[in-house]
Amino acid sequence: MTEIALEKFFRLEVEDSSDFGKEVALKELRETPKNVLTGLKRLKYLLENETNIPKDMPKNNEIWLMNFLRLCKFYPESAKEKILCHLELKKKFSNFLKNSEIIDLKDPKGKNSFYVLKQRDQLGRRVIIQKIEYWTSAVDKYELFCTFDAIINTLRLEPDTQINGIVVIMDMKNMSFSQVLQMTPNFAKTLTDYLSAYLPLRFKAYHIINNPAILQPFIKLAIQLLNEKYRQRALVHGKDMKKLHRHIAVDCLPECYGGCGKDVEVESSELFDIAKMYTDDFKTFQECERIH
Secondary structure (H helix, E strand, O other): OOOOOOOOOOOOOOOOOOHHHHHHHHHHHOOOHHHHHHHHHHHHHHHHOOOOOOOOOOOOOHHHHHHHHHHOOOOHHHHHHHHHHHHHHHHHOOOOOOOOOHHHHOOOOOOOOEEEEOOOOOOOOEEEEEEHHHOOOOOOOOHHHHHHHHHHHHHOOOHHHHHHOEEEEEEOOOOOHHHHHOOOHHHHHHHHHHHHHHOOOOEEEEEEEOOOHHHHHHHHHHHHHOOHHHHOOEEEEEOOHHHHHOOOOOOOOEHHHOOOEOOOEEEHHHHHHHHHHHHHHHHHHHHOOOOO
16 A cells, blocks of 8 residues: 655645545545445435434535545445434533534643644554643543544544544553542443544544553443444553554654654644644534534
C-alpha cells in the first residue's frame, strides 16, 4: 500500500482523502463510486422519512452522511440506525456531551490531559493520548468527556480519519488514589457506551499503559462491559512499551513511550489554534446533530 508520510507539523486534512485512504476505503469499507452514490441517496431518503429525529435537522450534509456511511461500510440502513443511536446517547449524556464547539479546545477542561500526535500512525490512524497525571481534582471526570468529544468532532472533519479511524492511548502514570476512587462501575458503563455505541469514528484500539495494580478490577470490569469486537481492541500493557510498539510504530510515538519522535504531540489548546480556521465547517457539521 501507499506509504504514510512523516509529518513535522500538525494540520487538519479536510480535503479529499489521500491515496492511502482511498485504498483502505475500497478494501475495508466498500467505498466505490456506485456505493457512495446509492448510499447517500438511500440514507437521505431514510432520514427524511424517520419520525424519531427532528424534522428541522439538516439531512443533506454529505460530509456528515459520509461519516456514518463509512462507519457502517456503506450500508444505509445500518448508518441510519447508528445515527439514531448516536443522537439518543447524546441526549442521554447531555450533561457532558453538549453541542461541542471548536472553542471548547481553547481553554479545555483538564488542560494538558489530551494530546493528538502530529502524524498518523503506520496505518493512517489518528492517535489521541490522555495523560491522567494532569487531571486535577478541580475537573470532574465527566468534564473530561467535553474536551475529548471536541477533539473527536474536530477530527471527524478529516476524510482520512473517517476512513482509517482513531487509536487512543490512556497513560495512567502517577495516577493518584483519589483518582482511582472515581473509577466507579457507573463510570465504566458510561465510558464503554461512549466508545462502543456513541463514538462517530472507527475506534481501532484502546491502549492502557502505566496502569497501577490497584486499578486492575476497574479495567477488567470496563473491558467486560464491551462487546466482543471492542473487547479485543482494549489492550493493557502496563509499563511494557514493547507491547505498545507491536501496534504503533516507534517512528510515530514520543520518546516517553520508547518512540523516536521529538515534539510530536499537539495539546488540545494548541489544536484550537489550528482548527479555528475551520469553524464554519465545524458548525455546519454539528448542526446535523444538535440537541436542544
